[in-house]
Amino acid sequence: MALLSSIRARVRQLRHPREFRIHAAAWPGDALAAFERLVADRPTEIADDGLPGPSVAEVVTSIWRLDRRVRRLPEESRVMTRYLEMAWDTFTQAGIKIQEHLNDPFDPGLAIEVLSYQPAPGLDRDRVVETIRPSIYLNGHVIQRGEVIVGTPDPVAKEATP
Secondary structure: OHHHHHHHHHHHHOOOOHHHOOOOOOOOOOHHHHHHHHHHHOOOOOOOOOOOHHHHHHHHHHHHHHHHHHHOOOHHHOOOHHHHHHHHHHHHHOOEEEEOOOOOEOOOOOOOEEEEEEEEOOOOOOEEEEEEEOEEEEOOEEEEOOEEEEEEEOHHHHHHOO
16 A cells, blocks of 8 residues: 555656656655554554554654754745644654754763764853754653764863963
């Protein structure tokens, strides 16, 4: 069924001039299948232990990345923004919370994974300067720890300051 809808989407794009065609977003191989399983198996009320956490986290992360890319597009190119907002509303209703961490102060005791530290000008303390994967919570329980890059105050700039 996913193949058929993919073919239909491609054919619909052929109606438009080449420069106005929208290319399909690249999804991780199993994300769409995981999302389809969630929709098919979803009970009327979601139980804490009824969802496969890692699959949900991958789907949410994929939509989070898509949302970040769409928000960088010019306003007139953001046709799919409404659908992303509907996805966020659905996640909120299902008890899913996404925490991006960008610009948050960093302390070593936080429950996030630091992929690297890098000097950054203008910082007075360690801060998250880039989020690779957000932290995702389902009904208050962590189902994915955030992965971030932490900026540290530039030691050269500190020494130059009188």
